[in-house]
Amino acid sequence: MVGEEPIESEEQFEKQLRNIVNEATKNGVPVEGGWSIRNEDPSLPTLDVEIVVLAERLE
Structure with a gap:
C-alpha cells in the first residue's frame, strides 16, 4: 500500500509523493x-500544497 514506509529523508518523501x-x-x-x-x-x-501539470517538451 502507498505511504506505509516511514519518511525520514527528502528522497523518501519525494518517492512516496510520486x-x-x-x-x-x-x-x-x-x-x-x-x-x-x-x-x-x-x-x-x-x-x-499545489500540483500543476507541466506541458511535455516536444523535441
Whole structure:
C-alpha cells in the first residue's frame, strides 16, 4: 500500500509523493489543484500544497 514506509529523508518523501500522485491519477482521481493542510498538532506548520501539470517538451 502507498505511504506505509516511514519518511525520514527528502528522497523518501519525494518517492512516496510520486507514488501517491501516480496511484491517484491511475484511479481517475484529479490531482491538479491546491490544498491547505492544517494540522491539529500545533508543533506542525500549516501548509499550502499545489500540483500543476507541466506541458511535455516536444523535441
